[in-house]
Structures are given as C-alpha cells and as structure tokens.
Amino acid sequence: MTAQRRLLVGIIQDSPRHLDAAALLKIARKQDPDIDRATVYRTLALLKNRGLIDELDLMHIEGEKHYYEAKTNRDHCHMACFRCGAIMEYASSSFEKLKAEMVKQSGFHIRVVRLEVGGFCKRCQKGVTS
Amino acid sequence: MTAQRRLLVGIIQDSPRHLDAAALLKIARKQDPDIDRATVYRTLALLKNRGLIDELDLMHIEGEKHYYEAKTNRDHCHMACFRCGAIMEYASSSFEKLKAEMVKQSGFHIRVVRLEVGGFCKRCQKGVTS
C-alpha cells in the first residue's frame, strides 16, 4: 500500500462524517498537495472492491455524489432527514436477522448491503405536512 | 396530469424490468417521438417527490444511472448479482418489523426506504473465489 493510499484510508477512518470524493481530496491535499482526483477515485474503487469501505448515497440528499465510510463490523442503516440533512445510523439485531433470512431463503451470497432511509428526523417532524 | 406524463407513468408501471431514464425515454419515443429527455427527468423528479415511484441504484452494477419502479404496497429489497447482473426482489415481514423498530426507536418518520444487496446469486456462486 502506497503512502497516498494510506493517507486516504486514514482520512476515511478518522472522519466523523461521511466524505464524498471531493471532500476526501480536499482533506488529503492538506497533507499532500500533489495528490490528484484520479488517485482518489482509483483508491476508492480499490478499497470498495476489497470490501474495506462502503459506498453510500444517503438518499441523494445533496446531489448525485457518493459517500464513503470504513467498513464496520456491524452493518447499519443510514437515515437521512430531508429537512435538516442530518444522517443517523441505526444498527440492530433485527437487521442481522433479516439478512440471515434473505440468505437462507434465496441462496444469495451477500457481499455488500445498503439500507438507506429518507424522511424526517424527530426534531424536524413538527410542522411537516406530509 | 399531461398526456406525456401519463405515458411515462404507464411505461414504468408496465415494465417487467427496472428502467433507467434513457431506457424510459427510448420506449416513450415509440409512442411520442417528440418527447424530450428533460421531460423524462422532470417527470421522474415529480413522481419521486409525490412518492409514486421509487428510485434505485441496483448497486451501480451498470454505471451510475438510476432505475425506477412504481411504488408497491410492500417495500422490498433488491439483490443484484455482480456476476450475471440478475436483479431479485425480496419482501418479508422481517423487513416490515425492522422498519417498525427503526421508527419506534429513533422517532424518525420514514418516507422512502431503499434496501439493496450486492453479491452472487445462487447459480453464480459456483466457481466464485471470494
């Protein structure tokens, strides 16, 4: 693994929020001003294929870009608030059960799971028509 | 609702497979050769906002485009095979339970749910290394 890739991985792991490619590039450039967009995208593709990161859309709340996060031991759902833009995560044994059931009933071999929810968070529900 | 919109809605409802904007446009043009790409996108946005259709990514198995399907009474998961490209749907009471649990525990008001799974279907698993 090259220094640039280590840098990118480190940034993704340390980030408290989900980063898109552009944000990741911007942060990376503080450490290595010469790093290129293409390197970021190539590294993201590589990490994704190796199963080290997950790719998210976050319900396209903010354009068509993708967001990334380091793979966690437990799959979790992302809930995106259409009003305030907050992203909440949710993991539960029910989710694990559902996955197990899917595998059992369909024989599908799961490699990646993405469960995303769009709606309104608790705080934003007041005054929301629908 | 205009004639063009009705046409587009009809195509989405009748399609056995998930259509992307380009495919939808192509089909629509058989009936109305003058319909424009922009109209398709504008209509899709409108239908999505009204909750009449769901937008899917199908794990980006085939590029970054989006796919659409008429909203069904029951939310379901899409499983996409990385090898053969097959898309399988999966609905179950466990999924409903999970959603109910999420609502209860987080107070989030769910408007849209998207559960997508990538991996290998039963038939494609033979000979797959990882």
Place this chain on the structure above:
DNA sequence: ATAACTGCAAATCTTTTGCTTACAG
C-alpha cells in the same frame, strides 16, 4: 390571463480513461 409544461441546446457535476512518467518489489 396565469400558471404549469415542453423542446432544445448548453451547462453542470461526478466519475473515468489514455497516456506518460515515476516508483516499488
């Protein structure tokens, strides 16, 4: 009239690719 819808062309945004040079095993 007034507001919503459409076609057209151009623009925008994100992501990918070809090519050449630089580096690592």
Place this chain on the structure above:
DNA sequence: CTGTAAGCAAAAGATTTGCAGTTAT
C-alpha cells in the same frame, strides 16, 4: 527488470437548467 501507481488533461455519462414557445385552467 516488470508491474503497479500517479499526475495531468481530456472525455464520458447522467442529469439539470435557462430560455422561449405552447398548452391547460
């Protein structure tokens, strides 16, 4: 050596937008 990685610039693909003309209420 030989393969992989990186920078750069250009391309590609999907979606959006401004504007002017059209249709519907």
